Amino acid sequence: ESQLNPNYNFDNFLEGDSNRLARSAGMAVANKPGGTSFNPLLIFGGVGLGKTHLAHAIGVEIKDKHPDKTVLYISAEKFTQQYIESVKKNTRNDFIHFYQLIDVLIIDDVQFFSGKSGTQDVFFHIFNHLHQNGKQVILTSDKAPVDMQDIEQRLLSRFKWGLSAELQNPDYETRISILNNKLYRDGVEMPEEIIEYVAQNIKTNVRELEGAVISLIAQSSFNKKEVTLDLAKQIVEKFVKNTKREVSIDYIQKVISDYFQMDVETLQSKTRKRHIVQARQLAMFFAKKYTKASLASIGSQIGKRDHATVLHACKTVDNLGETDKQFKKYIEDLTKKFAQ
Ligand code: ADP
Numbered sequence: 025e026s027q028l029n030p031n032y033n034f035d036n037f038l039e040g041d042s043n044r045l046a047r048s049a050g051m052a053v054a055n056k057p058g059g060t061s062f063n064p065l066l067i068f069g070g071v072g073l074g075k076t077h078l079a080h081a082i083g084v085e086i087k088d089k090h091p092d093k094t095v096l097y098i099s100a101e102k103f104t105q106q107y108i109e110s111v112k113k114n115t116r117n118d119f120i121h122f123y124q125l126i127d128v129l130i131i132d133d134v135q136f137f138s139g140k141s142g143t144q145d146v147f148f149h150i151f152n153h154l155h156q157n158g159k160q161v162i163l164t165s166d167k168a169p170v171d172m173q174d175i176e177q178r179l180l181s182r183f184k185w186g187l188s189a190e191l192q193n194p195d196y197e198t199r200i201s202i203l204n205n206k207l208y209r210d211g212v213e214m215p216e217e218i219i220e221y222v223a224q225n226i227k228t229n230v231r232e233l234e235g236a237v238i239s240l241i242a243q244s245s246f247n248k249k250e251v252t253l254d255l256a257k258q259i260v261e262k263f264v265k266n267t268k269r270e271v272s273i274d275y276i277q278k279v280i281s282d283y284f285q286m287d288v289e290t291l292q293s294k295t296r297k298r299h300i301v302q303a304r305q306l307a308m309f310f311a312k313k314y315t316k317a318s319l320a321s322i323g324s325q326i327g328k329r330d331h332a333t334v335l336h337a338c339k340t341v342d343n344l345g346e347t348d349k350q351f352k353k354y355i356e357d358l359t360k361k362f363a364q
């Protein structure tokens with residue numbers, strides 16, 4: 025069982041500037057699995073930009089062109105569960121052996137391996153075996169290898185062996201064609217101004233783009249509502265509001281240094297000047313609040329501090345927020361900026 029979803033194929037993966045490199049590399053790999061220098065092929069990009077779709081499309085295409093090859097699609101999460109299970113049942117070797125026999129291994133969302141050293145170790149061995157034997161490995165991740173955290177160096181270096189291709193935010197033209205394609209497949213017509221409105225306002229996530237058009241279709245066909253610009257506005261608003269943009273540690277440092285009118289290097293510097301220390305502590309506090317990063321990783325990204333410093337910073341911010349009016353204002357202002 026390849027676990028491939030035939031609905032995710034190349035035909036319905038629309039091409040645009042934002043995905044051309046990844047799509048073409050995927051095509052090349054599908055033509056000659058294991059026979060290109062794109063091994064591994066790592067596709068990375070933000071949420072809802074088509075990583076899973078493209079990963080399946082490559083697998084489906086390989087099955088079509090090379091029916092003799094064994095292809096397996098698996099999420100990194102499921103791979104991890106299977107591995108843990110195998111350790112419990114004392115079948116770790118069988119687990120490894122099973123994966124070493126596959127011709128094309130597709131692992132989705134490898135950022136999930138972060139901090140899981142056992143799984144990384146076992147994947148390292150499987151990867152080496154496959155690679156040495158000319159088998160194809162395809163990976164997806166929400167980050168480029170250079171930005172991945174808590175992944176062993178030797179594995180990261182393997183990730184960089186082949187090609188890392190980014191899926192970027194789709195440009196306006198591509199957003200329009202994705203919407204039109206969806207409407208066409210569902211046999212629904214919609215006024216052009218509505219389609220343009222949706223494409224103008226949902227820019228960073230194809231899943232949301234599709235979600236908005238599905239809501240519009242549902243409203244018009246089930247609720248018999250006329251699809252007006254007003255209705256489109258309401259629906260788009262729901263999508264844009266409900267999805268908090270992911271706040272990164274870099275972004276937090278940028279916003280806070282702008283707010284205090286200093287640059288990021290100053291914020292990260294070793295100085296003990298009070299206002300700089302406070303800016304840095306606020307950055308650590310918000311990084312803990314808004315990202316999933318560990319204290320250690322927050323510390324290393326904000327001026328190479330250790331986890332105890334970050335912990336101390338978070339406590340200090342909590343305290344000052346209660347006792348110091350000016351400081352409370354900082355927290356409120358910054359919270360507004362990040363919550364937008
Ligand atoms: P990710 O894995 O990056 O979070 P998905 O692959 O799940 O994103 O894609 C989200 C949705 O957007 C899916 O329904 C997918 O079919 C659609 N999609 C993404 N990119 C494209 C594209 N270029 N053409 C058509 N549909 C796309």
Ligand code: MG
Nearest residue numbers: 075076077132
């Ligand atoms: Mg996905």
